[in-house]
Amino acid sequence: MIKEEEYKKRRDTLASKMSKNSIAILFSTNYKTRSNDTEYPYRQDSNFYYMSGFKEDNSILILIRKNRKYKSVLFVNKKEKIDELWNGKRLGKEEAKKRFLVDEVYIKDEFEKKFKEYLEGKDSLYFDFKLDYSKVKILKRYAKSLAIHKNIAKIIEQMRLVKSDAEIKLIKKAINITKEAHLNLMKLNKINKKEYQLQADIEYTFKNNGAYSDAYTSIVAGGNNANTLHYIDNNQYLKEGDLILLDAGCEYEYYASDITRTIPVNGKYTDEQKKVYNLVLNTQLKVLEAIKPNVKRSKLQKIAVNSITEALVELGVLKGNIKKLIKNEKYKPYYPHGIGHWMGLDVHDSCPYKDKNGKEISLAKGMVLTIEPGIYLDEEDKSVPKQYRGIGIRIEDDVLITDDGYENLSSEIVKTIEDIENLKGK
């Protein structure tokens, strides 16, 4: 649980970064159509949620700064019988005023009138530059005379980079639920099941443990499907003797987890699979060892590239001088992605990787990122020795940067061959 005081503190910080005579506006996101008149489950916009803690659609948060002071205003849905009959209960103006530590609350119908008032005499407007056009149109209608437009998302996403204790608690909870899902699947007999049946098991564990949603569509990739990085069809049979790459993580109270394990369908790795697996695992361990404050992500990527290139030579996929192979990016077809990404309210947290001057941001206490090396050897790739074709392996953990190193938040999800095989045997 994030306390209302924490949301207020975030708004204080945001206001302190705004220029002295300005207004900032944040919108909740819209429902998204799945087909015709059906919609996807609603998920609040992460920046709006970070600043307000409010989950309802059709809401707006405004900060109005004048000199050293600022005022916060929340616009909420009107409580209307018919609307509530169809769409569910709304918090309403009175309850919202009691719950949130904002200065004023109005119903949404009052927005345009109030917004016009707030804009008077202001010189800049902060809004999210990725806002959908329907909302930009509203802003244009009222704020076209304002000369200076600034991107509020940039400021908030910078703030989201370092997680608070309360946020870390929620991330840990998400990872714990995800742990259950992964360990369950390791124990399960998976032969001749369809990939989406395992996806159902994963989602059952998420929901059954209080996580309403996944943080992203689970990748349940049997055999060669693991070599499609964004494989989410999940509709093939799992074959005896194949591996299965499971990239699945739940979202708990808006916070993500993002874990990959690559496990055997029948519980036992073949010698070839073991060989590739341990090369990926060793790469991951080498990268983890280097993690501490002030280290840059690009250094971690370098360690991964070096280790994977060596691994590809050892497997006979690449030949030649390691330095040259790296310089010519020969590893890229087999390890095309980065070593990891920020994680928080979004699985790929939209926090910056570079500072205002274009310099790479170093790791610091409270940041959370994934570490996910992989080797992907497609079944049709003739440059891969035959015995390794069709093997795709990724191992992904979520780590928190601490005072002097890191904490692997997903360390309880076993990942050595021995531990995974033992779990199946039980």
Ligand code: GLY
């Ligand atoms: N699950 C998405 C990723 O690993 O980045």
Ligand code: MN
């Ligand atoms: Mn990831």
Ligand code: MN
């Ligand atoms: Mn992942």
